Amino acid sequence: MSKHHIKGCYYYPNSSQHQHCFATINKSQIQLIDTQQNALLSTFITDCQIDSPLRGVASELSFAEGGRFVPDDINHRWAFTHKKTGMSERLEKSKPLIVASIILIPLLLWFILYRGIPAIAVYSVGLASPATIEAMGEQTLNVIEKVALAPTQLPDETQNDIQLTWLQMLDKLHLDSARYRLSFYQSDYFSANAFALPHGRVIVTDELVIFLKDKPDALRAILLHEIGHVEYHHGIRLAAQATASTIVLAIIFGDLEGITEVVLGSSSSFLQQAFSRDMEREADKYAIEKLITLGYSNHDFADAIQALQKKLDEQTQLDKSWLKYLSTHPSSQERIDFARQYTPQ
Template identity: 30%
Template sequence: MIIKGKLYDGLHAGSRDIRVRLGEDGYLTAEPDGFAPVSIQQVTVSTRIGNTPRHLTLPSGTMVETTDHERLDAWLASLGIKTSWLHRLESNMRFAAGAVVVVASIFTGSAIWGIPWLSTRAAYALPPEVNSYIGRGTLETLDKRVFKATTLEASRHQQLADQFGRLVPRDSAGIRYRLEFRGGGFIGANAFALPDGTVVVTDELVKLAQNDEEILSILLHEIGHVVYRHSLRQVISHSTLIALTTVITGDVNSAGSLVLAMPNILIDSSYSREFETEADTYALEHMAEFGIPASRFADFMERLERCGMLLAKADETEDGESEPVDAPGCEAVEHDAEGKEPAYYSWTNYISTHPPSADRIARFRQARQ
């Protein structure tokens, strides 16, 4: 029996074609030359994995590479040498199909139950200094890439900050809450809750609200995201291995990748229905506590959605600026700070990351104070 392959003699950089006779006596012989006859007992045969080339390594260091798998396996079998168990499993279609089902089930189960469970445990286990590191780094990144300087009056900042202070949970679980103001730039009317307790609200959102109670309802919703560690759980589910390393080692530096991931997730990814429901529940319960009508949240969300729809329908002039729109309550911003994005994009960005639904709005409408 003869197999074809390439010979690497260890003396030259290249290879040359070779034919190897596989004898019934268990010896390999090169034809016409290349190496002296050698017993299979002295040859190391690499494991067969699919149809990748295999290597026959001789005692002298000379190596033969071949893809004549069937002939080589038949010869080895005739000598009583069993082929790799891995290849036998690969060749068993029933086993292969079963393995696919098992692997798919494991991945599905991990995605549905395992990773969410793990991300929740990890989010609550992270040390406060890690939360501070992630929050600080995320805000610095957003300031560089997204936010503009706020143009609201300092007195307005203080007025809202004082009211925000009343909303902060009495049992803060080591979280230091603070309110930050930024110009929204291309993301427009929006609010973000960072892991360290920082809540960022944009000027555009403040301008869109018709009263402070609407703003406070949004702030309570964002505080709910902090309390339930939603942003952390979201980023951890996208970076499970990194987060596990941080939890196990307590090393703040290993959280660097979470800082890199957090801004994109906050801006581009919407919270799950479960997370939004939890934050809504928190807001509803505490709006009642502070005497804020539940309808304020629904009013704001409906206005935000309505403004987005109306501005999206605006005709554009040749220079790309939107025509005036008859949209009461939507006049505050019709372009981002640089005029590069249509107004409807900015107005609907909060909706994209905090998707409203008729059910969510109805829940606030039906709530009794």
């Protein structure tokens, strides 16, 4: 390698102090000489590290002792640059690749969040122990009780009648009554609503019971729908997706502190009841199948949803909060059509 000089600045180790000098390259060695011809540093090229160069940025040369040399010429490239570094620079300068990355990276992120993570969540369900699921459900219930639920105002007779229907339904379906528990609460936030927690507790609001007091089949269909969410582990999958998404985004954007908020994020996801449309269809299918098992027809589910929608339409004119339950589910007409066209396997 022929001997030549590169003008630049030498920055001392762990310091912003620098000195103007020349880098002299001679065969396998590099030497830094100041403007007074005094040697500042001498080392082998193999002991140096070249930072990956970018267009418009000087290619820095780092030394083992911690110092670095920055050429004055931002376009200077070291003759002994490794081929790997050169390839990296060419990739970074390639406009087609830059455009492709702008398009492909968001698509990849979308695929990870909306396809990869949900798929992983399905397989992760079996990894959660019953004790973990029970603890998750109770902790979630404690959070929701504090922020969105109040003690029920329903008469004891009404609660007992619904609980009896619930227990009879569980017995006929051979479901564990110790796991599936029904609880009543008054809620201004949820209004007329019902939802299931991962460990099997189903929450029904006073407003929904009063709303459907003349439609027991509609309430039965809704309860079976919520049991379907538990049977298909939708709550666990939702929590797994929320946790994985938080971790992925924290790693990508460098905000690792966000991982500490996973528990709170999981609880809020239950508050929002953001089940996917596929999950809702699974729960609907489960409810229809179990209605048939109990001696009812798939049309009973459709009639229940239709009656619920009719009552909601009437009440919505006075109070829009009555749309709370159906607003978190696929369209009523879609569910009605699915139920009426359902053919038992």
